Amino acid sequence: MPIHSTETPSDPFAAYHPGPYFCELTRTRAEDGGAAARVRSRIQAIGLDALRARAAAAENDLINLGITFTIYSDSTAIDRILPFDCIPRILTAPEWRQIEAGVKQRVAALNLFLHDIYHGRKITKDGVVPADLVYGNANYRPEMEGFPVRFGTYVHICGTDIVRDENGAFLVLEDNARTPSGVSYVVENRHLMSRAFPDILAGMKLHPVDDYGRRLLTAMCDIAPEGVDDPQVVLLSPGIYNSAYFEHVFLAREMGVPLVEGADLVVERDRVFMRTTSGHKAVHTIYRRIGDDFLDPTVFRPDSMLGVPGLIGAWRKGNVTLANAVGTGVADDKAIYAYMPRIIKYYLGEDAILPNVQTNICREGEGLDYTLANLEKLVVKPVGESGGYGITIGPRATKAEIEAARASLIADPSNWISQPVINLSVAPTLTEAGIQPRHLDLRPFAVTGRDTWVLPGGLSRVAMKEGSLVVNSSQGGGSKDTWVLMDEQDGGAAQ
Amino acid sequence: MNRETPLLARYAEGLFWMARYLERVENLARLLDVTQTFESPGRETESWMAMIRINADEEGFAKTGLAVTADNVKRFYLTDRTNPTGIPASLEAARTNARTLRPLISTEMWMQMNVFHRDMLAIQEDELQGDKLSRLCSRIKEGVQAHTGITEGTFFRDQGWDFYQLGRLIERADQTTRLLDIRYHLLVPGGAEERLAAELTQWGGVLRAAAGYHAFRRVAPAGFTPADVVSFLLHDNSFPRSVALCVEMMEEHLGKLRSRYGLRGTVSALERVEELRAGLRGRPVEKIIAGGLHNFLDGVQRDLIILAAEIGTAFFRDWRPLAEGQMQSQSQA
Numbered sequence: 021m022p023i024h025s026t027e028t029p030s031d032p033f034a035a036y037h038p039g040p041y042f043c044e045l046t047r048t049r050a051e052d053g054g055a056a057a058r059v060r061s062r063i064q065a066i067g068l069d070a071l072r073a074r075a076a077a078a079e080n081d082l083i084n085l086g087i088t089f090t091i092y093s094d095s096t097a098i099d100r101i102l103p104f105d106c107i108p109r110i111l112t113a114p115e116w117r118q119i120e121a122g123v124k125q126r127v128a129a130l131n132l133f134l135h136d137i138y139h140g141r142k143i144t145k146d147g148v149v150p151a152d153l154v155y156g157n158a159n160y161r162p163e164m165e166g167f168p169v170r171f172g173t174y175v176h177i178c179g180t181d182i183v184r185d186e187n188g189a190f191l192v193l194e195d196n197a198r199t200p201s202g203v204s205y206v207v208e209n210r211h212l213m214s215r216a217f218p219d220i221l222a223g224m225k226l227h228p229v230d231d232y233g234r235r236l237l238t239a240m241c242d243i244a245p246e247g248v249d250d251p252q253v254v255l256l257s258p259g260i261y262n263s264a265y266f267e268h269v270f271l272a273r274e275m276g277v278p279l280v281e282g283a284d285l286v287v288e289r290d291r292v293f294m295r296t297t298s299g300h301k302a303v304h305t306i307y308r309r310i311g312d313d314f315l316d317p318t319v320f321r322p323d324s325m326l327g328v329p330g331l332i333g334a335w336r337k338g339n340v341t342l343a344n345a346v347g348t349g350v351a352d353d354k355a356i357y358a359y360m361p362r363i364i365k366y367y368l369g370e371d372a373i374l375p376n377v378q379t380n381i382c383r384e385g386e387g388l389d390y391t392l393a394n395l396e397k398l399v400v401k402p403v404g405e406s407g408g409y410g411i412t413i414g415p416r417a418t419k420a421e422i423e424a425a426r427a428s429l430i431a432d433p434s435n436w437i438s439q440p441v442i443n444l445s446v447a448p449t450l451t452e453a454g455i456q457p458r459h460l461d462l463r464p465f466a467v468t469g470r471d472t473w474v475l476p477g478g479l480s481r482v483a484m485k486e487g488s489l490v491v492n493s494s495q496g497g498g499s500k501d502t503w504v505l506m507d508e509q510d511g512g513a514a515q
Numbered sequence: 516m517n518r519e520t521p522l523l524a525r526y527a528e529g530l531f532w533m534a535r536y537l538e539r540v541e542n543l544a545r546l547l548d549v550t551q552t553f554e555s556p557g558r559e560t561e562s563w564m565a566m567i568r569i570n571a572d573e574e575g576f577a578k579t580g581l582a583v584t585a586d587n588v589k590r591f592y593l594t595d596r597t598n599p600t601g602i603p604a605s606l607e608a609a610r611t612n613a614r615t616l617r618p619l620i621s622t623e624m625w626m627q628m629n630v631f632h633r634d635m636l637a638i639q640e641d642e643l644q645g646d647k648l649s650r651l652c653s654r655i656k657e658g659v660q661a662h663t664g665i666t667e668g669t670f671f672r673d674q675g676w677d678f679y680q681l682g683r684l685i686e687r688a689d690q691t692t693r694l695l696d697i698r699y700h701l702l703v704p705g706g707a708e709e710r711l712a713a714e715l716t717q718w719g720g721v722l723r724a725a726a727g728y729h730a731f732r733r734v735a736p737a738g739f740t741p742a743d744v745v746s747f748l749l750h751d752n753s754f755p756r757s758v759a760l761c762v763e764m765m766e767e768h769l770g771k772l773r774s775r776y777g778l779r780g781t782v783s784a785l786e787r788v789e790e791l792r793a794g795l796r797g798r799p800v801e802k803i804i805a806g807g808l809h810n811f812l813d814g815v816q817r818d819l820i821i822l823a824a825e826i827g828t829a830f831f832r833d834w835r836p837l838a839e840g841q842m843q844s845q846s847q848a
Contacts, residue, residue: 084626086617260614269617278523279618296521297674297830298778 078216103498113507122374159349184445204270227476233274239469251304287330355403383434477502528831531682536609542690544655549724780829
């Protein structure tokens with residue numbers, strides 16, 4: 021079969037039209053070495069029916085393997101799989117080099133920023149970021165002031181949400197510097213792909229993704245309190261009822277460390293121990309997958325049953341390391357996001373390798389004026405809490421909603437930012453109506469101990485509903501195996 | 516690479532109980548199967564009542580408000596998810612433990628558990644009827660046996676394995692005493708000769724339920740009596756479901772926890788095992804029967820409960836306050 025044949029009647033791509041959006045598979049990229057075309061022809065060779073049958077079998081595997089997240093409603097808990105789309109998303113070597121460098125740069129800036137605001141506060145004194153945005157932020161932790169962290173690393177695990185516009189340019193939508201999740205699916209998707217679709221993968225020169233656990237463990241050992249020779253690392257999970265429990269299991273297994281719950285840990289004389297069959301054993305690094313508020317009921321929320329009484333005390337004494345550090349939430353806040361290009365420039369003297377989505381800061385006169393003049397074209401977001409509250413999407417809003425947004429903006433400009441609507445890129449996705457374009461994003465994961473390593477690729481989240489821009493798993497989003505092609509520079513030609 | 520890794524107390528407890536619940540599921544299937552074969556025309560209720568009595572479920576069953584009929588008892592154990600001693604709840608508990616143990620158990624163990632669990636939650640009413648029940652019981656037994664085999668072939672042999680085996684062996688010994696006890700609750704009417712023949716048929720059923728029929732025939736004297744069957748299930752040194760062999764293996768695993776892993780706290784459990792063994796060995800079966808088999812079995816069951824409690828106190832209790840719900844539901848033996 022000729023590689024670009026789209027004339028065959030059974031061609032599953034015959035009805036595929038990405039429209040005005042950048043397509044991650046069908047847009048010609050010379051530097052992909054023909055990989056995208058090969059994937060396409062392989063899928064054509066399989067045919068739609070067989071593809072469906074094999075995709076269904078693959079999803080059934082996920083259920084049997086219990087690779088699920090849990091959704092809670094009223095009184096029931098339902099285990100769902102993250103829907104897996106079998107058509108991979110391909111990143112070329114040059115594309116990846118830009119993302120990797122951009123993520124590293126961003127993580128470096130986030131860490132420098134956090135160190136600064138908890139120490140000298142130079143950036144606010146210099147007026148680059150408004151002081152009230154930082155020190156008045158609900159996620160700012162006075163407990164961190166003057167507290168040293170090893171290698172200046174606060175954000176040990178970072179997930180950077182990246183989208184692609186209609187020209188194919190990568191833009192950062194959000195930083196996740198608290199406890200980002202999803203990395204388990206990156207690895208499991210590749211396993212699934214190689215089990216269920218070895219014929220699509222065959223011969224592709226890809227960066228492997230299974231090194232994550234080893235890299236993570238190395239970082240967790242690096243950041244253990246100084247003077248500990250053979251540190252005991254644990255992963256602290258809220259337990260089996262947490263929606264991301266599978267990921268906690270995955271990470272504990274990949275690192276080969278105990279997965280503990282709060283009740284497994286005990287603090288004695290400012291040291292942390294885990295309860296074992298042979299008594300209390302010392303713990304040195306805790307990769308915690310619970311939020312700051314729940315870590316220690318004696319310091320934060322007294323009603324929290326998830327944490328460990330005395331943990332913060334032990335940590336302040338330097339006897340245990342927490343990853344991520346306490347108080348990183350101030351850096352991935354929407355309000356701070358708008359300032360990230362300036363933060364990068366301020367600390368590193370560089371322009372952002374991965375630009376932000378253009379953001380108008382309404383507390384600044386220029387941003388406010390522009391926003392008010394272009395409300396119909398812009399997405400207006402409150403800077404405070406997340407969760408999608410109070411967002412007005414100009415092109416989809418009624419006259420009345422636009423006017424309401426205008427009134428809110430004028431009443432309290434500093435509570436708002438605005439952004440243009442981004443036409444997210446699409447990728448061919450298997451749907452009930454055949455192979456159709458669906459919007460997607462990308463969340464690469466960066467691990468930082470002594471220095472930063474970025475897992476090649478990341479989680480490609482796909483909005484499974486036609487036209488939808490919502491990729492979140494809780495809203496029915498799915499995911500794809502994400503390939504990073506090797507080229508000569510990586511020691512492998514893209515053949 | 517050969518560093519001995521510590522085992523979280525919570526994991527040890529999870530392994531112990533996962534094994535126990537699964538062993539219970541297998542044995543419930545065995546009991547249900549044999550009860551059905553004991554059903555004699557006109558006396559069905561009696562044998563199903565015996566099923567409830569040997570599981571000490573009189574109170575729990577009464578709560579359902581249902582009459583003791585074959586159908587109601589079968590539903591109570593096979594499809595009633597609210598019955599904590601039934602197969603659905605036991606399997607649910609096993610899976611919940613497995614879920615907390617996922618960082619430890621093999622992927623293959625977890626996968627089989629998931630598939631088995633789903634299969635068991637989908638049991639249909641008509642599978643409880645007639646010849647289908649026996650087939651259903653086989654499927655349940657095979658589900659647990661698949662688990663056992665996968666575990667044997669894939670589970671890492673550190674101290675977790677010993678806790679897992681202790682849970683299994685304690686439950687298995689307990690269940691064998693219950694299987695033996697089934698005879699106590701079923702009196703056979705008729706003259707002496709008729710009674711003996713009918714009794715031997717029933718003992719044959721008990722042996723089959725314990726998968727010991729052929730093994731018993733190999734070691735049994737010609738002209739064997741019911742006492743020989745009791746002796747086989749209590750005392751035989753080679754039959755995997757005999758109480759004596761289970762107790763001997765418990766001692767082995769406790770000994771290994773002490774010597775290889777240096778766990779203190781095995782002392783009182785080992786003493787209890789020693790007592791159990793002495794109680795079994797010390798008394799010939801004729802004396803046991805003369806003194807009342809039912810009472811003797813009750814005593815063994817009580818000792819096993821104390822043994823489990825001692826293992827719990829020594830190794831599990833530390834990890835969370837006793838007051839919490841999960842502990843209590845797991846503590847019921």
